[in-house]
Amino acid sequence: MHGRFTIEGFGRHVPERVLTNADLEAIVDTSDDWITTRTGIKERHIAAPGETSSDLAVVAARNALAQAGRTAQDLTHIFYATFTPDAVCPPASSILQEKLGIQGRSAVDMNAACSGFLYALEAGMGALALRPGSTALITASEITTCRTNWADRGTCVLFGDGAGAVILSDKEPKPGQAVIKDIITKSDGSLWPLLTVKAGGSGWPLKLGEQVKEDYFIEMNGPEVYKNAVRSMGQVCEEIVTRNGLAMDDVDLFIPHQANLRIIEAVGKRLKFTGDRVMVTVDRYGNTSAASVAIALSDAVSEGRVKSGSTVLLTTFGGGFTWGAAILKFI
Known part of the structure; x- marks a missing residue:
């Protein structure tokens, strides 16, 4: 990579309302034991009526700005990863800018499904390389529950709402900040039918x-998604670690898509x-799609x-199929 890419601040936000597995038992034919055994999820946060993706994103963004010691006036770019924007048009990123x-x-806006945060992070790095001195907000925010079929017990138990954000610059990093050492993003469009939200396109x-109809909501071939997710994330992590002259033992914390x-x-x-080398937040948030890794990263910091010197490996996988990995070094 060319240039220095520093993450100055980390932030996240989830809605106040919590939906537990016990709550889901009253909605669909399921049980806490069934959900926990198959997914590890115990609860998820659910947006209030009228609460939008940008409502979550603006809080996460402000939290990241505060940690970075920045204000919104410092921003030159906004990259917003989501498959659940406030509206088809205007872009959620424009609404966020106004807020x-x-x-x-x-x-x-960027839509790479659950891989959106890493895709937006890479796009932000490109902007900084093209325009040195820029400062970018990279945010990922989802109201996945607006596209959740609550009659489908195979999917409705999986998803939650939330937002994560980071502030990206090319400045010299300070203690508590992180440098992006490398990033890889990939896609295979031949597998798109296995995970979809079609209606409205x-x-x-x-x-x-x-x-x-059902195609308005998330539809998923669970076994095939599982198989491809494990293989793709495993392979891309091995690739990025090897090409940076590292071994898996050099990684202090692994943050995979939740x-x-x-x-x-x-x-x-x-791998x-x-x-403790694996960051797990899925038990309390569920799958927040593009926001998943961003939220987990913010929680890992908070x-x-x-700590200083930590090497962190991120990886993600989503519809498309899309996937990727990144290596961060904390100062």
Whole structure:
């Protein structure tokens, strides 16, 4: 990579309302034991009526700015990862810019499904390389529950709402900040039918008066998603660690996409990460899609899971299929 890319601040925000597995028992044919055994999820945060993706993102952004000792006026770019924007148009990034009280900045939405945060992070690095001296807000925010079919027990138990954010610059890092050592993003469009939210797109347009159907919500071939997620995240982690002259033993904390505990454990086993070396937040947030890794990273910092000199490996996987990995070094 060319140039220095510093994460100055980390932030996250989740809605106040908590939906437990016991609560779900009253909604769909399921049980706490069934959910916990298969996913590791105990609860998730759910947006209040009228609460939007940008409402969550603005709080996460302000938290990241505060930790970085920055204000919104310092921002030159906003990269906003989501598959659940406030509206099809305008972009959620423009709405977020207005809520931050700034104008005239570059702002763009990015949809790489659950891999969105790493894709947006890489785009932010590109902006800094092209425009040295820039400061970018990288945020990922989802109201996944607006696209959750509460009659489908195979998917409705998995998802939650939340937002994560980081402040990215090319400045010399300070203690508590992190340098991005490398990043890889990948995709395989041949597998897109395995994980979809189709209705409302140009290929599946909605018609006035038409009843909402199953394809408006998240539809997933669980076994195939599991198989591809474990393989793809494992391979990309091995690739990025090797090309940076590292070994898995050099990684102090592994932060994978928080889809479900079985996937986390399977990838960790392949890479020989166990115990405290693996960051797990899926039990309390569920799968927050693009926000997943960003929230987990912010929690890792606030909980003291990283310290000066820590090497952190991030990886993610989502619809598309998309996937990726990044290596951070904390100062």
